[in-house]
Amino acid sequence: MKMITAIIKPFKLDEVREALSEIGVSGITATEVKGFGRQKGHTELYRGAEYTVDFLPKVKLEIAISADQVDSVVETISTAAKSDGEGKIGDGKIFVSNLEQVVRIRTGETGAVAL
Amino acid sequence: MKMITAIIKPFKLDEVREALSEIGVSGITATEVKGFGRQKGHTELYRGAEYTVDFLPKVKLEIAISADQVDSVVETISTAAKSDGEGKIGDGKIFVSNLEQVVRIRTGETGAVAL
Amino acid sequence: MKMITAIIKPFKLDEVREALSEIGVSGITATEVKGFGRQKGHTELYRGAEYTVDFLPKVKLEIAISADQVDSVVETISTAAKSDGEGKIGDGKIFVSNLEQVVRIRTGETGAVAL
Amino acid sequence: MENTILEMQFAIDTFYFLVMGALVMWMAAGFSMLEAGLVRSKNTTEILTKNIGLFAIACTTYMVYGYDLMYGGGMLLDGISGQGDKYSNAADFFFQVVFVATAMSIVSGAVAERMKLFAFFAFAVIFTGIIYPMEGAWTWGSEAVFGLFKLADYGFADFAGSGIVHMAGAAAALAGVLVLGARKGKYNKDGSSNAIPGSNMPLATLGTFILWMGWFGFNGGSVLAMASKESANAVAMVFLNTNAAAAGGVIAALLLVKILWGKADLTMALNGALAGLVAITAGPDTPSALVATLIGAVGGILVVFSISTLDRVFKIDDPVGAISVHGVVGLWGLLAVPLTNADVLFTGQLLGALTIFVWVFGASLALWLVIKAVMGVRVSEQEEAEGVDIAECGLHAYPEFTVK
Amino acid sequence: MENTILEMQFAIDTFYFLVMGALVMWMAAGFSMLEAGLVRSKNTTEILTKNIGLFAIACTTYMVYGYDLMYGGGMLLDGISGQGDKYSNAADFFFQVVFVATAMSIVSGAVAERMKLFAFFAFAVIFTGIIYPMEGAWTWGSEAVFGLFKLADYGFADFAGSGIVHMAGAAAALAGVLVLGARKGKYNKDGSSNAIPGSNMPLATLGTFILWMGWFGFNGGSVLAMASKESANAVAMVFLNTNAAAAGGVIAALLLVKILWGKADLTMALNGALAGLVAITAGPDTPSALVATLIGAVGGILVVFSISTLDRVFKIDDPVGAISVHGVVGLWGLLAVPLTNADVLFTGQLLGALTIFVWVFGASLALWLVIKAVMGVRVSEQEEAEGVDIAECGLHAYPEFTVK
Amino acid sequence: MENTILEMQFAIDTFYFLVMGALVMWMAAGFSMLEAGLVRSKNTTEILTKNIGLFAIACTTYMVYGYDLMYGGGMLLDGISGQGDKYSNAADFFFQVVFVATAMSIVSGAVAERMKLFAFFAFAVIFTGIIYPMEGAWTWGSEAVFGLFKLADYGFADFAGSGIVHMAGAAAALAGVLVLGARKGKYNKDGSSNAIPGSNMPLATLGTFILWMGWFGFNGGSVLAMASKESANAVAMVFLNTNAAAAGGVIAALLLVKILWGKADLTMALNGALAGLVAITAGPDTPSALVATLIGAVGGILVVFSISTLDRVFKIDDPVGAISVHGVVGLWGLLAVPLTNADVLFTGQLLGALTIFVWVFGASLALWLVIKAVMGVRVSEQEEAEGVDIAECGLHAYPEFTVK
């Protein structure tokens, strides 16, 4: 099994979730995170003092899947998370890592069936 | 070493933490997350419009342990996180993955001793 | 490629980010987390009742890097995150795990070039 | 000694105006909190800036020109100091100026979350300096409409401004929303509407309570006299009825939403309170307490259906429900007056409502279109997505909290 | 001319009643904010809905029936308009109606976070329409208790309602909490108590300041006259003493908690302010400023011990401390009157307190039990865990913020 | 009958004082909310505690000793009850006491986020009991400065306290900040300054609106009479001008920041409103509405530059900008009086400002240093990093929200 971790722009969350649902992904865990990357933060103003906010709001998705789903999931996220369908700086990253075991707490099931 | 990542219901946090303390787990990192899964979100109402909230509040626990503790930790979490002792939909998941290295910042210690 | 996950004290965030920028790390994802560990939580008071808060605020950094950067990154974080340059309880942990694949959503690039 | 007595009457009436005026001024805080609670947190700093800015603008333009246009007396309050027959003219101005600010506040909520801040301010300058004073002159100012006919001759009366203030504000808001369009993400391709919950319910509730309190000044002060038994009794009845109508609005709205959707929707209860207040405003002096409660209750019911209908049937995106609360219910308030006041005619009320609406809506629409042509009214898509706070004000409302 | 003077006195007293009444109405916002700040965020929308709903209910039931029951004059304020000898009757009603709402607000905080919203509203209808007006009739209404004896004959006096309003509210609250039980998670198996911190301290502080301000109306208006030198002096002393007692309550509570626990517990300082206010309410007219400060200070100390004791010894789970603030300190307020007022007897105060408590507690207990049998008083365990906001109102108070 | 008339005048003036006083008391809530909104959330509980505590302390010390020192009459308000020639002395005290609390509130914001709570309270006891009453005696109390010379002889006048209250508060604040030093992390090694945004803009805005409203009492009540035509007119002009100046301050500050930095910085708009209010306070009775607007506008411009300059050039770390708003603009307010009031001399204003500043700054500096020596004024580095809330009060302001 694999764990897909995707960092995306917050307003893309619904679109990505729907696209993943359509290809049969049944579970996602989402976290609000702050991202630092090539996309530069914006300038804020407080009582006459300007300052740069380096960390931009992003959403992190963690999706556990079986190994054979990796390509379609990565593909789906890539497409849905791309700004205006073409890609803008800061659209985010997808990380793939290995997952050794999964347990469903409710039933105690393990492995792919627990996803 | 292994990294155990558990997604549980928020109100189970204290119980799980205590159960883990009892079997000697000395460190946990917890994150507020939103989960999408088989458990369906609830309906909310705003100015006469109903809408479904798909993502439910969950807590993610990350626990780094030595490989030989995996079974007891998974077992402990499973038991403590189960609703009413029997298991309800949405009780959550436990993921196990490999951990190559750990460093304790304070001392620079590495490996199992740094856990 | 490797994924470095570091748990640090919140007020060290800026220092660590700057130190990492200096050694050429170009991307970081940060999350607000709560940590339970050797460092004991503080006591709070509410309407005459004292209670202990076990989970302390921490920041989790996730940094995807190529394998050859691991040592310098771990070293840099360790140094920058240490309280007063010597290390106090609760300064945090660094975890290293394996990363199989990375995709940059904007361009579709994969592998080290996508970092 | 007689003179002393006259002076004391003068003093009592002036004091009364000032206290009532301070209560109405307080409504500016009410609108700010209500609107800040009903928008998303990424648009909160901007709406706060908008509200304090529009209040300042209204106070200034009305001083420079609006008061003169509405009631005569000269620009820049020429020589207002130390004058007045029955009460201090300065107190009268103070009381009137907070009304124009109220009318303007109504607009700000409806166009929230997507309008350019300075386009709004430009509108505020003309609305408070000319558009509102014009219709104010035809009604409270007793001038003929464009020199043609006098509304009072047709049996029109609007005690404290269900029409003159509230419906007028709503008409300007409606014109603004039509020019501006809906928020991104509000309507789906299939035409269905999405709920976009406000970020802070305690603020919205606080705002409603502030408005409820301020409304005692709004309606109570509109008796325009206090220092006799008759006027004191009148003011007291107005207080009583204003309160009763708000209570009726809350109860009716709460029961209705409980029946319709099974839950006690707080935002509808708040809108019910405001609807009750708007409904009674055109005639808080004549009904009995029970009738006032019922007038408010009808307002509370109307507002629930109106908000749903404007949103889902007409696709008019009004984030705070201002057009329903102040416009639809304002009209109901006007039409309810003849029920308890024999001096007021149903046709007169319709004519008055029409006059106000046509003028304010028409003039506002033209003005919004001019502003759109000159400087644009809407922020960019990107700015809207990130929230107008950063784009317009450079600061988040809650910089430390993790938000969507 | 004499008539003009009488009319002016009438006008001044009426005006005074209305201003004081508006301040008391404002207390409804104070209770809402205080309670919204002291509950967890998952129960905030519901408590806001409860507070605006109860205010609306109180205003309506008291109009329909309660005022008649308490002071006579006819149901539905029959013919109240335009009447009054020394001041407008409508102003009197307006002032009285906000008191009954205050009593009811006290209940709402104590039963927070676990009660069914409509069970609460059902209680409110009877409490504000019957239970409170009954004891009000025996005290301020000067009726004999069940036709048997008159409290005033025994030297009972409660100037602005430490007992009649505050202790009465607390008695109803206590009955409610006993029927309802503690919040899930409040007490451990070993009987120890857990702290459940409120979610928003600025709101709780704002609520306290609002109540402090509103209390000037509450106590100041209870002089019931303003238009003579004597009454004006009395009102001024009442303002001064009300403020002094609140200050004394804050200082005493702050110093005590600092000594006891080493920290300046804000929630106790807030409760200290309210305790000072409740304590002085039974007799704000007779003490000197220094004595008023001390009466308040004793209230501030009492409240700290009372909250701890009710919570830890008696296991009475009162999320906002209402029973201590309004009940225990309300009793202290009654008993403190004879210290500075020779016309009031200690035994009369005890008898009055007992009468009020027995009636309100008994009647409320019976009513809560009936409601429990008919519709249930408590939400399900699941609903309580998720927060009553979603279950009862369908909306989070802060939909965007990440919360526990 | 003549007596009745005199009594009624007495009643009206007393009533007026009490209403104005209640409005000024309300400013305590305004300062609390403003400051709670402008500090980081980890320091919010403490600033709330500080604000309610200082208000209580001010009310108590001023009752015990301060009022006597400033106006004579005896300690502990000896026999104040039932007295007064033209109005109730108790009402006068109530009005005066809220002024001293205002002066003290100014200090609290400037020293926020790093001072020990009980060091602050210790300062408050002496400041409100002695330092402020001393200079109050020389100005409003008409005493000679240290028995040497009378300010009034030099043509000094400060209607409602731009200098006596606001600049005095700012002088004490400045002394405190100098003793205390900047917040950790405020200034970088290279001397550049970091922005440390406040946590809650709606609270800051609410606080500003509360202050704006309360200011009607602050300035309006300072006419000290209402019951004649002349005084009624004067009060009305004061209301009008107070409002106009605030509006002018908002507009000027907003336009200026928009021009300077391209964004409508809300915090500067709020400071602009307060600056307008402070600026007009020394003489709200004489200017026309237009001139009042301009005086406020100059205040709004001054405050923007002053805040930047103090922060970046002088490295004075004042988290809420109190020294600029109340000090710099307070001075401007004093100096603006001669422009519209021929009885007031520019030199007199300068002399008065100097006298107040030297005394308050000097005495405060000495006092801060004594407190520093005795108990320390600053929390530990660790406590400051974690926030003073936990260290001093043991409770987070928003326990449930995830914060930085």
Ligand SMILES: Nc1ncnc2c1ncn2[C@@H]1O[C@H](COP(=O)(O)OP(=O)(O)O)[C@@H](O)[C@H]1O
């Ligand atoms: N090496 C990395 N490790 C962890 N997170 C990263 C890394 N690089 C980028 N990210 C995350 O992805 C987000 C987008 O990356 P960014 O460099 O801004 O744009 P792009 O991916 O389009 O080049 C960042 O905000 C950060 O959260």
Ligand SMILES: Nc1ncnc2c1ncn2[C@@H]1O[C@H](COP(=O)(O)OP(=O)(O)O)[C@@H](O)[C@H]1O
């Ligand atoms: N494949 C998955 N990948 C990541 N997280 C998952 C996955 N499946 C479930 N989760 C997380 O676990 C939570 C519980 O899962 P759910 O399907 O609702 O119930 P159950 O585990 O009882 O079948 C979800 O809310 C989500 O946070």
Ligand SMILES: Nc1ncnc2c1ncn2[C@@H]1O[C@H](COP(=O)(O)OP(=O)(O)O)[C@@H](O)[C@H]1O
């Ligand atoms: N075994 C672990 N698994 C996951 N997170 C841990 C573990 N041990 C510690 N942590 C995280 O690191 C933080 C610091 O650890 P702590 O034990 O308090 O201090 P130290 O690292 O100095 O010994 C904790 O608050 C927690 O977030």
